[in-house]
Amino acid sequence: MTLSVTQGSATAKRFLALLLPIALLSTPLPLLAQPSSNSVDSDLPLEEIQTFAEVFERIKRAYVEDVDDRTLLRNAMRGMLSELDPHSAYLDKEEYQSLRESTEGEFGGIGIEVGMENGQLMVITPIDDTPASRAGLMSRDIIISIDGTPTKGMSLQEAVTLMRGDPDTTIDISVLRAGEESPREFTLTREIIRSESVKHELLETGYGYLRIGQFQSRTPEQARQALERMAREQPLDGLVLDLRNNPGGVLQAAVGVADLFLDDGLIVYTEGRIPDNELSFSASADTPAGDVPLVVLINSGSASAAEIVAGALQDQRRGIIMGTDSFGKGSVQQIMPLGNGEGLKLTTALYYTPEGRSIQAQGIEPDVDVVRGRLEVAESRRETREADLEGHLSAQQAPRDREETSPRLRDDYQLSEALNLLKALNVVDRRRD
Structure with missing residues (x-):
């Protein structure tokens, strides 16, 4: 296959001159015997490269504003990654640093985890005790604008x-919630987000509550300490x-938390295209809450x-x-630094449960469905009891507190x-004994 450049474009020729050595390197050498099916896959698509160069040149010559080569190439790299899946992205220096700050657990913002679904910016979840959670933002809310800027066509990293932003600055976001025709408007004040995981x-005597807001490096040890504190007075x-x-x-934090309740067996495994991305994690015998x-x-x-834990x-x-x-995000992302201080966030594998179920786009289906609700105490329904009757007999012992x-x-x-279910399980176990 030969390469040609139409209209004698100097920019396109220069662009192709950079790509041609790559194309030649990927072309099978005549002296090397290779299967025909593999040789087709290993060739660079030269026609598409030529088309890319032509598009590059047309933008340079005809776009309404002047665009430098660096911007066009960076946009092309962003496009390559954004079209793979919602979680892969090209990160410039600012975005790369921002992502590192997020993983370290402290940054200025509103405390929200977002993702892309069908080209729409969607709330995955608000983080506990942050402006987003206090304002009432909910999972699967669609963010349609940020400070008046529509999010349609916006990349995840741009959003x-x-x-x-800096603490004490405000942000206006417009949100469309499922089942509602009109968007909701929120004005939030940014804070330093320090997420306690x-x-x-104790919900009641003997019944504990362990809340994990997100999985950080120290989460397994913190969860272990919490279990020990709750069981200090009685099991x-x-x-x-x-x-x-x-x-x-x-x-690894998710694996560590699951291991607090499991004494053997598989916890999770991953599968990818290269061996380095195929991992497997199993439980250890050290299990502080193995029989609770x-x-x-x-x-x-x-x-x-x-x-993974569920x-x-x-x-x-x-x-x-x-x-x-659950949400159904079962893909593994690796953060890959580049030599220029920028980076890639690239999906490299998928998670699988011990029985081989893929979490991706499937999620975890609960054993018992309970929708979100609120308990209400009907104060007006005050019923007459024995103790209200005039002249009732008193108990022979003091009433229990x-x-x-x-x-x-x-x-x-x-x-x-959940608490009622735990009590019912204990009643069943006692009857079996």
């Missing part, structure tokens, strides 16, 4: 850059592991590493998964149902 408390009769609106995080009855709460904001515990029959279907329960239970229907 993240717009939402990041683990919270815990736990049950535990609720809350992974709702958990956007994921560090893979467990209910795991998930919802549509539970993504990535959170789905999937492992479900496949190993270690706990009951309750809530609604009513047990203190967590305020969370009044406002969280799913959590209340």
Whole structure:
């Protein structure tokens, strides 16, 4: 195949001169015997390269504004990655640094995890105790504008850059929620986002609550310490592991948390095109909460590493998964630094649960469906009881003090149902004994 340049374009000729050595290197040498099917795949598509050069030249000559070569080439690289999947991206120096700040757990912003779905900027989940969560943003909200700039056609990294900023500055975002015709308008004040990954408390005596907001490097150790604190006075009769609106995080942290409840067996494995991306993680015998009855709460904001934990515990029959279907982000991204201080975020593998289920675009289906709701106490329905009757007989012993329960239970229907399920499981176990 030969290369030719139409219209004698100097820019296109120069561009092709740079690409031609690459094309020649990829062309099979006559002295090397190669299967015909592989030789076709190894050739660069020279016609497409020529077309690319022609498009490059037409933009240079005819676009309404002057565009330098560097900008066009960087845009081309962005396009190559953005068309692969919603999570792969080309990162310039500012974006690369911003991503590093996010992984270190501190940055200026509104506290929201976002992704792209069908070309739309979508909320994966708001992070706990941030402007986004306090304002009421929800998983799967579609962000249609940021400070008046439409997000249609905007890359994921461009949107993240717009939402990041100095603390105490405001940002206006317009959100379209499923089932609603008119967008909702939010004005948020940016803060330094320091995400605490683990919270815990006793819901009632003997019943613990472990909330993991996202998976950071220290999350397994923090979760272990929380379990030890809750069981300090007496062994736990049950535990609720809350992974709702958990956007994921560090893979090894998810493995470490699952290992707190499993004493053997596979936790997760990955498959990619190259051997380095094929990994497998199994549980160890050191399991501080191996026999505690467990209910795991998930919802549509539970993504990535959170789905790894839920999937492992479900496949190993270690706990009951309750809530609604999870998000379905089962792909692995690697951050690859480039020599110029920029980087790539590239999808390199997919996650699989111990039973071989792909999380990608499937998510984890709960064992017990419980939709989001709120408990309401009907104060007006005050019924007459024996103690209200005039002249009633008194008890022969002092009445028992009513047990203190967590305020969370009044406002969280799913959590209340999880606690009820744990109590029911204990009743069944006692009857079996």
